[in-house]
Amino acid sequence: MNWRERLPAVRGRLLQDEPLAPFTWLRVGGPADVLFLPADEADLSAFLSALDPAVPVTPLGVGSNTLVRDGGVEGVVIRLAGRPFARIERIGERRILAGAGALDAQLAREAAAAGLAGLEFYRGVPGSVGGALVMNA
Ligand SMILES: Cc1cc2nc3c(=O)[nH]c(=O)nc-3n(C[C@H](O)[C@H](O)[C@H](O)COP(=O)(O)OP(=O)(O)OC[C@H]3O[C@@H](n4cnc5c(N)ncnc54)[C@H](O)[C@@H]3O)c2cc1C
Structure with a gap:
């Protein structure tokens, strides 16, 4: 089974093949295999504890200093958005x-x-x- 079909359950949002351009200031670049928007710290912690350690994880802030390649980002991109963070x-x-x-x-x-x-x-x-x-x- 593909790792994307075995993702831990979350309270936040898990978006498959999500374009990352809208999440960066330069508005360019390809998709994340999976974009995770955790609901809060507990959600983030539970997700990371249960995620297959072989899956690459890339944190993303507000994207002011990130240029995403057209080929996108492999694995899970985690964006800490919203009030809890x-x-x-x-x-x-x-x-x-x-x-x-x-x-x-x-x-x-x-x-x-x-x-x-x-x-x-x-x-x-x-x-x-x-x-x-x-x-x-
Ligand atoms: C125009 C401009 C002016 C700047 N001026 C200054 C300055 O005067 N002084 C100075 O010190 N710096 C300056 N910077 C750099 C600044 O520190 C960073 O650009 C900015 O704070 C990065 O935050 P971000 O949320 O946009 O990160 P992003 O662009 O989203 O990410 C940048 C990197 O940080 C990682 N990252 C982001 N959030 C997290 C997280 N929560 N946990 C782990 N890794 C994370 C990402 O994986 C990526 O590698 C400047 C940058 C720009 C673009």
Whole structure:
């Protein structure tokens, strides 16, 4: 049986042969074998625990720094979209907790509103916190 027919059950969305162009800023490129939009962290965690480890997994943020090849992406692409992954919460006086799907600029705004210095540079960085950490920010 093909791995695509044995995907774990999820509460979010599993989209087969989903074009990735609309999920990137440059709006080009082919499809993902499977695009997973998890409902929340528990959904993501359960999916990854049950997924065949041989299946390639590619995270995608908001696609500000990703160019998808025309041939698409093999395996499962996971996009952390929506409120459960984009939360930004103040913790005590000096700390902020930001989800990997939170926008960099939004995090800078929230930090400024909370009177916290140090994240000003994020105001001009496109993309999500997860993408920024994996890359150079
Ligand atoms: C015009 C422009 C200006 C920029 N300016 C700056 C700057 O001044 N300073 C600076 O530091 N950086 C800068 N950057 C880089 C910036 O850090 C990244 O482009 C951006 O934060 C990536 O976020 P994204 O959500 O768009 O990632 P995507 O483009 O979606 O993904 C980029 C990479 O990160 C991986 N990734 C994304 N999300 C996750 C996740 N949650 N978990 C694991 N891996 C993940 C993807 O697999 C991919 O390899 C700039 C980029 C651009 C395009």
